[in-house]
Amino acid sequence: MVSYDRIAKLSLERGFYFPSSEIYSNAPAGFWEYGPNGNNIKNKFIELWRRELVRRDDMVEIDGAQIMAKNVFVASGHIDNFSDPVIVCGKCKSILRADKYILEKTGINVPERMSNNEMDKILNQYNLKCPKCGLLFQKSEQFNMMFKVGIGPNNDEAYLRPETCQSIFVDFNRIFKIMRGKLPFPIAQVGKSFRNEVAPRQSLLRLREFYQAEIEIFCNPNQLDTISKFDEIQDTTLTIMEGTKVKKLTAKEALDTKIIPNKLIAYYLSILNEFYEKTGIDMNQTRFRKLSDQEKAFYATIAFDFEFNTSVGWLELVACNYRSNFDLSQHSKISKEKMEIMDPVTNEKVLPHVFELSLGIDRSIYSILEQSFKEDYENNRVVLKLKPYLAPVLAAILPLVKKPELEEIAKNIYYNLKKDFDIYYDGSGSIGRRYRRLEEIGVPFAITVDYDTPNDRTVTIRDRDTMEQRRIEIKDLKSFFEKNRTP
RNA sequence: GCGACGAUCGUCCAGUUUGGUCUAGGACAUCAGAUUGCCAAUCUGGUAACCCGGGUUCAAAUCCCGGUCGUCGCACCA
Incomplete structure (x- = not known):
């Protein structure tokens, strides 16, 4: 039984996530904490996102304030429409x-x-x-749905941002200048957003305070088909749903059949797809759902939702919206700042359009946990088959039994490597019990110091998924860990 | 936010019907020690809970009222 309930229980027991302020009985719903293990997974997920999207595409990343001026949301439309x-x-x-x-x-x-x-x-x-x-x-x-906050002694009106992207739009001019930007120019941000949901439910799936990883790609609307990077991904297979029809096709085919309107969108949907492939979720259970006019947000002209099929139904993980110049023209209008820039590539003055990948981190973490969760009845164990680069702990160093001569070696290995890797030491309980504990939080490798170790300086490496063991020299552990934590 | 149902150690459950025997019991987990030459072994000992606030009563985990949270349905959902 892989279900929402099972994941929720494991999360409570193993410290992935749990309710905020839970010792107080009047704690409001919709706020959750990431415990030590969950926090590690989240950080590693974000690091993978940086690797596969931000660094891959030479994006710049900012960290904006969570409280923003009222006029930001007058311009964005949230005051009226949210x-x-x-x-x-x-x-x-x-x-x-x-x-x-x-x-x-x-x-x-x-x-x-x-x-x-x-x-x-x-x-x-x-x-x-x-x-x-x-x-x-x-x-x-x-x-x-926005949380209003009062600033200073006069309680001046401001709001917690309901989406992280507004700081990117508001900051666009300065960032474009100081980073000597060229279109298309993607700006990324990881941070918290806040929505006063009427009925938050289902833990990480619907929160009042949640993490987003957003990417806003500023582009010249006349140059949407001139991206040469498209060649990198033209053979990437995407699952696209339009109406009730679901098709698997390459980025190039999607473009040729006009399901995806231009190369820029095709490129970004494809690298997003490749990123999620690396998280380990089953891509056969994902789809890009093209939204109908009724479903689209008012600012979007083209919209795809990237969805994953969880035990509680299809879950939107990423909203991919072509927002045209809505945001920049609105902020320009309300702030009276000019937002047009010279496109240094084409030498024309444009108000950039925006295509965004608005990713829900918490929902992604949940999806990864659900995907990884396996009950191995044959061996009477629960295993979280997380990719090593997403696991909260990369490896544990274990003495086979509680004997000083083994403990000393194991502790030495641990002390020598703990600054470089997320590893931990565990010497309590039988070896089998320790293996089971590690599997349940997804630790991919267990290093065991046994009675051969003092003689030949080798240890065993046990693989979480296969339970197989092989011997490795202690001096080779560092390079083994380095190799295996790389996506 | 409405309606139904629910809330006891980290987890699962017993106790609530019929108030007292409950300074709340068990299992698993956890911690300490013993044992252990590789997959939740065994032994000994320990830590650990009645969701919160009122009320009724000589006496409340148990009855009543209010609140909070959770699950489901409705509604909501950029």
Whole structure:
């Protein structure tokens, strides 16, 4: 049984993740901590992302503030569009979507920008009542999914960012200049975002505070088919879903059949695909789902969701949106800053368009855990088959039994290597028990010091997945670890 | 946010129906020691919990009220 519940339990027991503030009974839902093992996996996941996307594509990476000025979100549209008009019953506290309820009861189609005052007039005019307890509705309110924060003694209005990318858009001009940018120019960022979800659920899958790894590729809209890097990935196989049809095809075929509209998007979807392949998730259980016009965010002209088939259904891991020049033109308008740049390649002045890969780290971590989890009934064990470069611990150094002559050698090996690798020492319990413990958190290698070691300076290396052992000289351990932690 | 159901050591479970015998018991895990020449072995000892706040009562894990969280359904979901 590989299921959401099984992963949740393992995570609690082994410290991958657990509820935040859990010793207090009034802890709010939707906030989770990564424990020591989970944190290590997360860091290694991010490092793999850097390797396969940021460094591969010569991206630059920034780290922006989590609290941003109100006007950032006026420009981005979040103040207006990230909130819903609601009516709250004063008696039974029922919350209803104001616009939907008015439409249902009166047939009046409430436009998105209708003010609360106007909605209140309709409420009174038609004597709309709470469907549960019959109390008359008085006022509509806005429920905004952003967390508002008060800055300084005057409580000046600001917000926790609901997506990390806004800092990238706002900072674009300066970064492009100081990094002597050329289009296409990708800027990456890892960080936290905050959304005041109405009903957060399912631990890492729907959080109020969550990690994103976002990449915003600034590009010249007239040069979307001139990327030479496309050649690197033209044979990469992608699974693309359009409507209800699912097709497997190469990047080149996707481009030729116009499922993917241009080389730039094809290139970035492909390197994203290759990145996820390295995380170890089963690519046969993934797809790029092309969103219909109804499903797309208002700023997106083309959108693909990269999804993974988990035990709780298809899960969106990455939103890939072509945002046109929406963000830069909005920030330019509200801030009065000029955002056009000279494209040094074509020598034309452009307001860059943006294609983004907005990756959910927490959901990816969950997907990797679920994929890695294997119950080996034959050997009566639970194994997390994580790739060595994603494992929280690369190897454990173990004395076969608790004997000073073996312990001393094992501790020496440990002290000599612990600064270079995530390894740990464990001398308690029977050797079999220690192997089982290691398997459950995904440690790929166990190094055992046995009675041959004092004589020939060799140790055994046990492979987590096959349980097979071979001997290696102590002096070769360092290069063995180096080789095996590299993707 | 609504509705239903639930919450006891790290985990799983017993105890709640019918208040007292519960300074809360067991198993697994964990820690210390013994033992151990390679896959959750054995022995001894230890650590460790009644979700929170009120109430009823001589007495509350147990009954009542409120809250929080969790699961599921509805709604919501850039």
